[in-house]
Amino acid sequence: MGESPSGSGGPDGAGCSATPSRRSSVRQRRVPGRSSRRRRLERARMELAAPLRRPGVAEVAARWQFADSSHFIRAFKNQYGQTPAEFARANGTSRETK
Numbered sequence: 285m286g287e288s289p290s291g292s293g294g295p296d297g298a299g300c301s302a303t304p305s306r307r308s309s310v311r312q313r314r315v316p317g318r319s320s321r322r323r324r325l326e327r328a329r330m331e332l333a334a335p336l337r338r339p340g341v342a343e344v345a346a347r348w349q350f351a352d353s354s355h356f357i358r359a360f361k362n363q364y365g366q367t368p369a370e371f372a373r374a375n376g377t378s379r380e381t382k
Contacts, residue, residue, distance in 0.1 A: 321359065322363065324348040324349065324350070325348075325359060325360055325363050325364075327348060328344045328345075328347075328348045328356070328360070328368070329360070329364065329368075329371065331344055331347070331348075332344060332368055332371055332372045332375070333371070333372075333375045335376075338372070341353050341356065341357065341368045341369060344356070344368065345357075356368070
């Protein structure tokens with residue numbers, strides 16, 4: 285098979301080279317917002333677990349600067365495996381009355 289004259293490694297000149305591309309290097313770096321979001325989620329989780337004051341999910345989402353409560357719920361569930369309401373119920377801090 286013929287290699288391209290440019291030596292890029294592929295027969296059509298679009299193959300892989302021996303060194304990683306700039307794009308793949310950027311992908312491997314940490315995303316700056318992730319650690320910040322993780323800290324906000326952890327603080328929100330601590331607030332939901334507080335026994336004295338039981339804030340609502342929307343209130344916590346707003347306080348910790350999530351775009352809206354559905355964004356917060358989705359991020360919380362991805363991080364902790366349960367929704368904020370499920371977490372609060374499991375910790376006996378739910379606002380719901382039975």
